[in-house]
Amino acid sequence: MTNSENNLITRDKLAQFIELNRKKKEIEIQLDDLKKDFNQHFDQFVGKFVKGDLTISDYKVQRQIRTTEKFDQEVTVHRLEELNLTDLIQKKPDEGKIKAALNLRLLSEADLEGCISTSYSQAIYVKQVDSK
Structure with missing residues (x-):
């Protein structure tokens, strides 16, 4: 299928996808670092595996504890x-x-026969390739 047959996928969309995915990964790293800091705070001031909340100015952070047995x-x-x-x-x-x-x-x-169930999931991978 060529681009002229179907313009749902374009070079610009592929480039945008890669850029947004890169930014997403950077943001996830930053969010994980912040969550780690918040959990360290709660560990220190209310105890490990203890729920808590803190209000600073007009922001409120809460820690919930989920238990799975x-x-x-x-x-x-x-x-x-x-x-x-x-x-x-x-x-x-x-x-x-x-x-x-x-x-x-x-x-x-x-x-x-009749004992096996099959499920499918879809995944999209986009990477930039060197043009020749």
Whole structure:
């Protein structure tokens, strides 16, 4: 497809994309540095992993603490088996072993028909190339 067939992508848009992406990365670095400073302040004055807020003039900064808990799979399964609560244990396929079985032809793709779901995501990469 040439540019004359479809003018949705132009050289100017590609150049703009690269420039904006470069600026975005610079801004993200600056924002990360500021967040680090803010977290250090809260760590020092209210404690680690403690929410807090600070108002300076007409600006207010707040720190929220999000907690994520996960069960250790091996320990939890063992404990639930000891308690005879196997109904609380989910079985799930071991993808590594399935792929190995496919490679060794112990299992065929036909055997797994309807078992595999595929998802797609789109990504755009633009880079400047040397013109000749």
